[in-house]
Amino acid sequence: MDELKNDNQHAMSLYRSAVRLLPACLRVTSRRALVTSSARTKDHDLHLPTPAGPLGTWATLKPRPEKYVDTEADIDPSVTDPLRHPDYFGVRQLFTMSDLFDARVHLGHREGSLNPYMAEFLLGSRLGHCVFDLERTAQLLRDALNFTTHIAYRGGIIMFVCRSPQHVHMVERTAMECGEFSHCRHWPPGVFTDSTALFGGVTRLPDLLVLLNTLDTVLEQHGAVKHAAKMLIPTVGVVDSNCDPRLVTYPVPGNDDSTTAVRLYCKLFSEAIRRGKAEREKSAVV
């Protein structure tokens, strides 16, 4: 734990030095007061909703009420209910802040394509490029991995989705290796909403969607986000600065375009699923 703390501290020091290089006019004093328009666009203000409050994402709200989480819980299965433990499978050990930094997870797109609902997850922008707050990303990624592991532990069907052509093969291979499913091809509208007709009979739909890119190849939001929400299927999604995080249950703000970043996500999610399944085998839970 201490080593981890040191690693984290080292990464944070690197990060803070990077932030110090941001010109003073762009550095934000308070995370919530971020204004995406730079000096150039003073004439037309971006009318952003205040992130704090009902218009914010799920991530701004508390993930779960404190009374249901037993923070002092031991990891003894006979005593602890996995659902009451804040991190039963120890997913926080799967990555460090420096891993995220090295994989370039903090790099977003340009200011012009910034989605207003992603503003709260940014530290700011540097020379027109958005920079994610990795502290926030790490926290949300831990929640997402924890959720994924629990779903795998309970024998749920997990489906990976990614439409960026350079990563389709990698994502499909990841899904195959951890024994889960993937859909990185053209998305016919009725896959979830009209599944009985399309599959030729009653089919069990996935219990979790892991989106490594919430956009389609035409840079519109992937249909699976909306349809999963309609069918009450929880989603875990990597949301870049040009994505809409509102319908994603567990958004993970970060870079979805760099191959190093996607490789890291694949590694983390497949490891999380493997842990959940291993635990399931051990305890033989129905």
Add this chain to the structure above:
Amino acid sequence: MSLGREQAGQVQQRPAKNTSKAMMAYLERATKHEEFMRKQVHEFEIGKRHLANMMGEDPEHFTQEDVDRAIEYLFPTGIFDKKARPKMRHPTEVFPQQKAAQFDATGRPFHTLFYTLKPNFYMTLYELVEKMNQLDRLQAKNDALGKLPDITQKLSLLGSEWLDIEELGKMLVETLKEPQYQEFVRAMNRLVEHPLAYHHKDFIFKYRKMLRVSNETDTVPELLFDSAGRPYMEATGYRKRAVARAVVHGRGSGRVTVNGLPLVHYCHRDGGRSGNQDVAQYDGPTQRYHGKRRRGHRKRTSFVPEPWKRPHPVQAPSSQAGAVRHAVSLALRSFVDKEMQETMRLAGLLTRDVRERERYKPGKKGSRKGRTWKKR
């Protein structure tokens, strides 16, 4: 996680304790389908036996060919399209093959790409990319060692073409759409272009069909020899309703007889002679051959119309000449070399002219000419 292709399999007899709704629905469907197929197969077998009895043949050894012949005899039809004609086939050929259970008792699918709706197709694309990456890695390794690709093993795609969309769909038991098929062809072409593609020859040729090099029905028959040792050839030619049987003798006198009469006496009109002149032009030394031809006509098996619409009983001279030309050309094929045979084929001497007299239509004078149009 099974990544293989689906095979038609047995239905699970006993569902597990925690059977999902999906599995229950599938079991219901599958049992219904099996019941239906059993009934169809039973009816087919009984029908086959009845048919054999009707035809007076042994029901035990009644093959599919016998069935086809019997159906053709009992239900004569003039329908042009062969697929529209009546036929009696085994139910497994008639009803489309259904995929076996795609998921286990808990409803969890077997195939990792199940939710794409075309798991076999997209698995093929995945394997393709995997092989491309393999070849790239191999090439990088070879470049490091200074090894060049083996030119002797270079893939030759001559004489074969990619399976078309229907054949591919049948192979994968999935109906494909045009854009998906185009994507597949483009991807396969990219794989083939790789200098080391010969390592995956089996994979590539699984999706290629060999083109027929030559028409099997066009094997040129060997020369026959008569008692005197002279080579000769017989052939039958057709044109409209005329049938001509030609016997061409090698090392001959050059005399040509038609129905016993010399050629000049039979072909008193230009229409008759032209066909034969064409043959003579192509086959240069016709003097070396002499031929006997017999003309006749072919009777129609379907209904015979009114007298003024019946075809001429012995057929007009030019169609007879066309039949003779066809017969002589086919006979002469055995005497000449391959080059000349090809020249004859290109000239159209060996093709049976399928043009027939167009049928009369009511409301018209003949096949096309209309009745007099009056303005009022």
